[in-house]
Amino acid sequence: MLVFKITLAPILIALVTLAGRKWGPGVAGWLLGFPLNSGPIIFFLLLERGPRFAASAARGSLLGILAWMAFCATYAFCCNRLSWWWATLVGWLAYLLVAAALLPVTVGVVWSYVLVTVALLVVLALFPAVPESGEPSSLPREDLWLRMATASLMVLSLTAVAKVLGATLSGILTAFPAYTTILAVFTHRHGAGFAARALKGVTAGLFTAATFLMTLSVSLTHLNGTLSFGLAIAAALAVQGMTLPFVRRTMRLVPAKVFENRIS
DSSP states (O other), X not given: OHHHHHXXXXXXXXXXXXXXXXXXXXXXXXXXXXXXXXXXXXXXXXXXXXXXXXXXXXXXXXXXXXXXXXXXXXXXXXXXXXXXXXXXXXXXXXXXXXXXXHTTOOOOHHHHHHHHHHHHHHHHHHOOOOOOOOOOSOOOSHHHHHHHHHHHHXXXXXXXXXXXXXXXXXXXXXXXXXXXXXXHHHHHTTOHHXXXXXXXXXXXXXXXXHHHHHHHHHHHTTSOHHHHHHXXXXXXXXXXXXXXXXXXXXXXXXXXXXXXXXHO
């Protein structure tokens, strides 16, 4: 079990990182919308705490998407005016404020999904214009190992303290934008346009995470874990496919050859 915890999420994150290096930051951000962090954590909570705890954690994680999107929008607004570390601090503050406001919320999972979906539509409509960017100066390799290490740390720590934190807080914390922060910072180093593009991709991809978590939370109260995760993954993949045209149309992705040349 320990080996599985250490390796599952990092492998998923590594695949997303390599995809971003090939197809650009918009695609990397869009793929991060898939629940690469919350999915494995809820899976282990199911094994260790049971379906009721896992279902509640999934609902908390669904609400946590509101805090996640707050980070994305805040960083995107700041990145053209502030350095990466100031943009990160302001973005984290936005996340923490929204996350704290969500703690007493007791809305059911279906209404939580409606709330998150409407909020995502509003945020995407108001998202700052993505500034034009030239080619990236370089594409560092060290971000891959940093993301993988972060994935292992989050899975191990949250599953270890879940009983103390409770299902709702544990779920909300799975939406902490750790991988999104790393993506934003490393792309910001090449220009604000790359960072804003990546974060818009993340925000578009959060429809997938919301669908996965809503389906999982509902299913775990009626079905076994295998069927619940199967249904949630199928629903998430369907939504992910539906958001792909938006990403292609609005991201103005950097051609793959640009990134391939930079890492060769």
